[in-house]
Amino acid sequence: MKKQVNFTLNGKKVTALVSSSDTLLEVLRNQFHLYGARESCALGLCGVCTLIVSGNPVSGCLYLAPMVDGEEVLTVEGLESEGELHPVQQAFYEKNAFQCGYCTSGMILMAKKLLDENPNPSEEEIKDYMAGNICRCASYKQIIEAINEASKILDTGTNGVKAAYQ
Amino acid sequence: MSALGKSYKRIEGMSKVTGQTEYVMNMEMPGMLHVKLLRSTIPHGLIKHIDVSAAEQIPGVIRVVTGEDLKSMDINPYYGPAFRDQPVLAIDKVRYVGDPVAAVIAEDSKIAEDAVNYIDVEYKELEPVFDVLEAAQPGAPVIHEVIRPAGSFADLKNLLPKENSNICIHYKLRHGDMKKGFEQADHIFEDTFTTPAAVHLPMEQHVAIAYAEPDGRMNIWTANQSPSFVRSEVAHVLKMPESRLRVRVPYLGGGFGTKLYVKIEALVAVLALIVKKPVKLALTMDEVFITLTKHGTVFKMKTGITNDGRIIARHCEVYWDGGAYADIGPRITQKSGFTAAGPYDIPNVHIDSYNVYTNKAPAGAFRGFGVPQLVWAYESQMDIIAEKMGWDPLNFRRKQVLTEGKIHATGQKIVSVGLDKIIEELNTSIGWEEFFKQKQSNGIVKHGSKIRAKGVAIGLKAVLTPSISGAIVTLFADGSASVYCSTVDMGQGSDTIMGQIAAEVLGLPREKVHVVHPDTDVTPYDTITAASRSTFYMGNAIYKAAEEVKNKIFESAAEFFDVKPEHLALQDEKVIVVEKPELSMTLGEVVKEIFHMPAGSIIGQNVYESHYQSPDPETGQSEDIAIFWFPGGTAVEIEVDTETGKIDVLQLISVGDVGKAINPFNVHQQLYGASIMQLGQALFEECIFDYGQMINANMADYKVPTFKDLPAKTETIIVEVPHPEGPFGAKGVGETASFAVQPAIANALYQATGVRVKDMPLTPERVLQALKQTTNRSESTIRDFKEKAKG
Numbered sequence: 001m002k003k004q005v006n007f008t009l010n011g012k013k014v015t016a017l018v019s020s021s022d023t024l025l026e027v028l029r030n031q032f033h034l035y036g037a038r039e040s041c042a043l044g045l046c047g048v049c050t051l052i053v054s055g056n057p058v059s060g061c062l063y064l065a066p067m068v069d070g071e072e073v074l075t076v077e078g079l080e081s082e083g084e085l086h087p088v089q090q091a092f093y094e095k096n097a098f099q100c101g102y103c104t105s106g107m108i109l110m111a112k113k114l115l116d117e118n119p120n121p122s123e124e125e126i127k128d129y130m131a132g133n134i135c136r137c138a139s140y141k142q143i144i145e146a147i148n149e150a151s152k153i154l155d156t157g158t159n160g161v162k163a164a165y166q
Numbered sequence: 167m168s169a170l171g172k173s174y175k176r177i178e179g180m181s182k183v184t185g186q187t188e189y190v191m192n193m194e195m196p197g198m199l200h201v202k203l204l205r206s207t208i209p210h211g212l213i214k215h216i217d218v219s220a221a222e223q224i225p226g227v228i229r230v231v232t233g234e235d236l237k238s239m240d241i242n243p244y245y246g247p248a249f250r251d252q253p254v255l256a257i258d259k260v261r262y263v264g265d266p267v268a269a270v271i272a273e274d275s276k277i278a279e280d281a282v283n284y285i286d287v288e289y290k291e292l293e294p295v296f297d298v299l300e301a302a303q304p305g306a307p308v309i310h311e312v313i314r315p316a317g318s319f320a321d322l323k324n325l326l327p328k329e330n331s332n333i334c335i336h337y338k339l340r341h342g343d344m345k346k347g348f349e350q351a352d353h354i355f356e357d358t359f360t361t362p363a364a365v366h367l368p369m370e371q372h373v374a375i376a377y378a379e380p381d382g383r384m385n386i387w388t389a390n391q392s393p394s395f396v397r398s399e400v401a402h403v404l405k406m407p408e409s410r411l412r413v414r415v416p417y418l419g420g421g422f423g424t425k426l427y428v429k430i431e432a433l434v435a436v437l438a439l440i441v442k443k444p445v446k447l448a449l450t451m452d453e454v455f456i457t458l459t460k461h462g463t464v465f466k467m468k469t470g471i472t473n474d475g476r477i478i479a480r481h482c483e484v485y486w487d488g489g490a491y492a493d494i495g496p497r498i499t500q501k502s503g504f505t506a507a508g509p510y511d512i513p514n515v516h517i518d519s520y521n522v523y524t525n526k527a528p529a530g531a532f533r534g535f536g537v538p539q540l541v542w543a544y545e546s547q548m549d550i551i552a553e554k555m556g557w558d559p560l561n562f563r564r565k566q567v568l569t570e571g572k573i574h575a576t577g578q579k580i581v582s583v584g585l586d587k588i589i590e591e592l593n594t595s596i597g598w599e600e601f602f603k604q605k606q607s608n609g610i611v612k613h614g615s616k617i618r619a620k621g622v623a624i625g626l627k628a629v630l631t632p633s634i635s636g637a638i639v640t641l642f643a644d645g646s647a648s649v650y651c652s653t654v655d656m657g658q659g660s661d662t663i664m665g666q667i668a669a670e671v672l673g674l675p676r677e678k679v680h681v682v683h684p685d686t687d688v689t690p691y692d693t694i695t696a697a698s699r700s701t702f703y704m705g706n707a708i709y710k711a712a713e714e715v716k717n718k719i720f721e722s723a724a725e726f727f728d729v730k731p732e733h734l735a736l737q738d739e740k741v742i743v744v745e746k747p748e749l750s751m752t753l754g755e756v757v758k759e760i761f762h763m764p765a766g767s768i769i770g771q772n773v774y775e776s777h778y779q780s781p782d783p784e785t786g787q788s789e790d791i792a793i794f795w796f797p798g799g800t801a802v803e804i805e806v807d808t809e810t811g812k813i814d815v816l817q818l819i820s821v822g823d824v825g826k827a828i829n830p831f832n833v834h835q836q837l838y839g840a841s842i843m844q845l846g847q848a849l850f851e852e853c854i855f856d857y858g859q860m861i862n863a864n865m866a867d868y869k870v871p872t873f874k875d876l877p878a879k880t881e882t883i884i885v886e887v888p889h890p891e892g893p894f895g896a897k898g899v900g901e902t903a904s905f906a907v908q909p910a911i912a913n914a915l916y917q918a919t920g921v922r923v924k925d926m927p928l929t930p931e932r933v934l935q936a937l938k939q940t941t942n943r944s945e946s947t948i949r950d951f952k953e954k955a956k957g
């Protein structure tokens with residue numbers, strides 16, 4: 001039995017038919033073809049499927065799709081504005097804060113949320129906040145550097161990298 | 167402008183930060199069907215009967231395929247890189263809990279997943295064997311009755327299996343005179359070290375899509391590190407010419423060895439042939455755990471030393487727990503096996519390395535390719551010996567470390583191996599000398615229940631030899647270029663680096679060079695993307711292919727300027743006459759000169775092949791066993807809590823000799839990444855089995871390093887001892903920092919507490935137990951050989 005849900009996806013009002021066992025991640029990938037969030041552990045433990053729902057980071061692999069009715073969903077695809085990278089994306093790009101990139105969308109959303117709450121986090125605060133996001137390639141060092149860099153960009157408003165492919 | 171030695175940003179960086187990177191996991195095709203697998207629930211048994219009728223009646227299920235179906239097809243249903251011992255789906259027999267038994271093909275993956283539960287299998291259980299030493303005994307239950315050597319690789323042709331035994335390979339090395347060596351020894355140390363099975367867990371699971379064209383030509387998209395091998399091996403399975411098979415690989419969400427050789431590709435290809443539609447199989451993370459593991463090992467090491475601090479004889483007996491299928495274990499058994507005595511100048515060496523089947527998930531390549539398991543043993547024992555003899559362990563290493571021109575136990579002369587430099591870097595970066603002096607005079611300082619200490623270790627790996635890399639470089643009419651190669655970018659940044667090499671030779675900015683992703687219809691054969699080999703092998707192929715392009719340009723430009731090609735150079739996308747730089751033409755103008763119009767392409771190609779001498783099957787001796795060797799070392803400072811047994815790594819320093827860092831940022835990132843991955847292996851990663859079933863096969867029960875596990879201080883140090891045959895002197899780096907982490911930590915624990923743990927990983931439970939045991943379990947068995955001989 002399918003249920004209709006209405007929600008905001010990256011700023012646009014959308015509708016989807018979902019069954020009670022569908023996860024939000026499946027709906028985003030299969031119905032909206034947004035592939036930035038991915039499934040890895042499927043247990044809510046790795047952060048690869050991180051999404052922001054009405055301001056809160058959630059594990060898309062556990063979040064049941066019927067619950068999204070009336071909520072606002074932000075994915076990595078919704079971070080750019082007016083063709084410019086979000087400062088966190090810019091910093092991840094500048095600092096090469098990834099290897100295979102599979103964890104990167106989740107890392108970026110989580111880091112954005114961290115900086116929304118705490119614009120100048122210490123290294124310990126970063127490690128605490130990001131503890132639920134795993135990078136098997138272990139790009140951790142560069143991710144911490146990128147978060148520091150993003151904090152600086154947000155401070156000084158020096159963003160403005162075009163979101164174009166080289 | 168030089169593209170070399172520069173830390174370029176990743177060329178695919180923009181796609182990665184915007185979530186747009188192309189992974190097989192994201193791919194869909196019109197009419198695509200989904201596959202889920204039924205796996206064996208018993209470790210060893212015969213399949214009596216499978217009933218798929220209930221599953222096939224579920225709406226949305228297209229077909230259920232079992233080993234019985236394979237029997238009626240005109241295919242070779244077994245595959246594997248060393249032995250063709252692994253069936254596409256279990257045929258008559260299962261060999262581990264998790265062995266794929268049936269494949270459900272359905273319209274969507276949830277229907278397929280559900281239908282799996284409606285398949286009935288009746289087994290006749292056979293006696294299983296799980297322990298590697300028991301499995302190696304004569305009389306153990308035999309897991310493979312028929313042995314099928316694959317013959318795909320030149321380095322494995324001498325490895326002859328034993329019939330009716332679980333030992334699928336016994337590699338031998340005999341160097342010097344073992345008996346005499348031990349007679350000359352003043353002391354003999356004997357220890358047994360073990361490591362457990364562990365898993366790679368790339369964040370992207372194994373995934374592949376296959377579809378047949380109307381005329382039966384097979385296409386495979388796969389997250390795999392070895393597209394060329396997938397083509398040849400699946401062609402063998404399907405009994406098709408290789409030209410009828412196309413394998414493509416986009417970016418990988420990590421590999422670390424688990425995506426090497428054929429994993430699920432033969433299966434999806436066979437299923438696509440059966441249903442004549444595109445099929446996709448994406449494993450879940452739980453399935454990734456039981457698809458491939460890292461070999462657990464038992465290493466019995468006996469070492470004879472003289473009172474003046476020399477190792478005079480070393481006997482190594484290594485057992486590799488291969489699990490149910492050999493995969494690439496035989497190569498690990500040989501290739502890493504021959505390094506088992508350590509990077510030391512030892513006159514008398516004897517190695518026996520055995521790859522043994524057991525009824526557990528199959529084991530294969532894991533970042534380091536067996537070397538970390540060996541370094542764990544030999545570097546632990548170095549410190550055991552030094553401590554007993556009252557020597558500085560670093561000096562003990564300095565005294566016999568292999569230096570330029572020395573002869574390795576394999577008989578090969580060592581060239582371009584900066585082990586001595588690595589030791590000195592470790593010494594200064596961690597402050598070893600001061601630490602050791604301090605400890606000698608004042609002992610170790612305890613803060614409450616916590617003790618801090620330092621440890622070091624080094625390791626050496628031989629690169630995969632022989633192997634082959636082919637590349638094509640094309641210069642387009644506008645002066646931009648493409649590189650065609652089958653190296654897979656699985657996160658290591660090969661696209662960036664391969665493009666850098668071509669750009670350097672052609673005098674182009676990096677941005678003007680595109681690297682075409684592996685597509686076996688287009689990109690030439692490459693052995694594998696693994697073993698830290700790509701920069702060297704593929705780098706050489708690209709270098710030479712780009713040189714060919716350059717020579718063609720120079721030929722034409724030389725004619726135009728009426729000078730000799732030797733008088734030309736490439737600079738800022740122009741050909742210039744060196745003596746008269748005002749005489750120049752752009753690359754585009756050269757192309758126009760050649761083709762009389764602004765079109766056409768200039769093509770260079772190269773197939774780079776290593777030289778190699780196959781080792782003698784009885785002695786393992788060869789003067790040319792590896793085209794290059796690459797060393798790494800680790801120094802740590804730890805804090806151990808003697809009340810809880812928990813080890814915190816405070817400093818983790820990785821030193822690697824990479825020959826030449828083509829992209830220094832990437833090199834640091836590889837060193838750092840490998841060291842953190844290995845930190846998990848050292849402190850907590852371990853597959854736990856109960857009657858053959860991996861009982862922690864999920865990311866809740868099997869932990870990997872997170873932000874919270876990072877050492878307070880990490881450092882990566884590059885040593886550059888250029889290799890004469892490497893592109894710009896480069897060697898490999900992907901595995902270097904994985905070698906020595908485990909023993910460095912165990913050695914620090916020994917310095918801190920006097921307790922020696924010989925089994926990995928160093929979990930709090932294990933450390934605490936060792937601390938509590940006052941027996942000499944932690945001691946080496948030490949015998950005074952001469953006294954014993956007299957008595």
Ligand code: FES
Binds near residue numbers: 044047048049062
């Ligand atoms: S996939 Fe959702 S947290 Fe790991």
Ligand code: FES
Binds near residue numbers: 104135139420
């Ligand atoms: S970059 Fe590969 S998992 Fe993070």
